[in-house]
Amino acid sequence: MGPTAAGKTDLAIAIADHADCELISVDSALVYKGMDIGTAKPDYPHHLVNIRDPAEPYSAADFCRDARTLIDEIVARGRHPVLVGGTMLYFKALFDGLAEMPPADRVIREHLDAEAKDKGWPHLHKMLSDVDPELAATIHPNHSQRIGRALEVYLASGKTMTQWRKQQLKSQGGSLREHYRLRQIAIRPADRKDLHWRIEQRVDAMFAAGLEDEVRSLYERGDLHRDLPAVRAVGYRQLWGYLEGEYDLPRARELCVQATRQLAKRQLTWLRGWPDLLWLLTDGSGQALIDAPGLSPAQAALKYLHRVTK
Secondary structure (H helix, E strand, O other): OOOOOOOHHHHHHHHHHHOOEEEEEOOOOOOEOOOOOOOOOOOOOOEOOOOEOOOOOOOHHHHHHHHHHHHHHHHHOOOEEEEEOOOHHHHHHHHHOOOOOOOOOHHHHHHHHHHHHHHOHHHHHHHHHHHOHHHHOOOOOOOHHHHHHHHHHHHHHOOOHHHHHHHHHHHHOOOHHHOOOOOEEEEEEOOHHHHHHHHHHHHHHHHHHOHHHHHHHHHOOOOOOOOOOOOOOOOHHHHHHHHOOOOOHHHHHHHHHHHHHHHHHHHHHHHHOOOOEEEEEEOOOOOOEOOOOOOOHHHHHHHHHHHHOO
């Protein structure tokens, strides 16, 4: 796990090269075909990459179903599944279960959006904290989509998301944590400035590699729109606005950097209270470990995994 641009993929590949592993992508954008540059799609084989057309939404429930099947199959082959990615909701849903929530209610959502416009999303986050403090503690006060959906579920059903999930877990016979030993590793630069620099370098590399043309090819298909999860992905959403004439290309690039930094911040917020997590802190190069001099991130991870699985 870890924030975007922290080195998760390189670490997972290095682990797989030294152990009998198969990689499973935990990334809500890598599932989509034709979205290669903006997602930094890896060349190394990963499960759950390029499995959907951008016009076909892929949900956390879809991920849980597919990942659970893959985990069982990989273990049956005598190998180790390694899950790698930054979509923290997918990790949370897979590890702790995902309840079947009430369907969306347009009237309730419009009411919540109007109140957020008037008082701000932190105010609605406080409302959520009053009814579901366990869930609210995992959500950033400005994460409008998650706050809105959580309140919508509560107002529509009278039950919180936490209550729905616990009910569903009981009916499913338990979470993944109850069936497998989980070893959780997160990687990030020790200095936040290094992460911001890596993000900016990655965005510039994507633009140089043809991100504008990639998004344009999706835009010109004619069957995609802004409300699709694929188009809402960081980088694609900002270029979509440029193609619709809302701003120029330099502004689109600036918005991509801002959105990627905000994504990294949300990911770190998720991970701040994540249980049983080993942090690997890197220096500015992304290689040498601050807290394990002389070891690469992969060496430190393998040493840890060897020790805890004896």
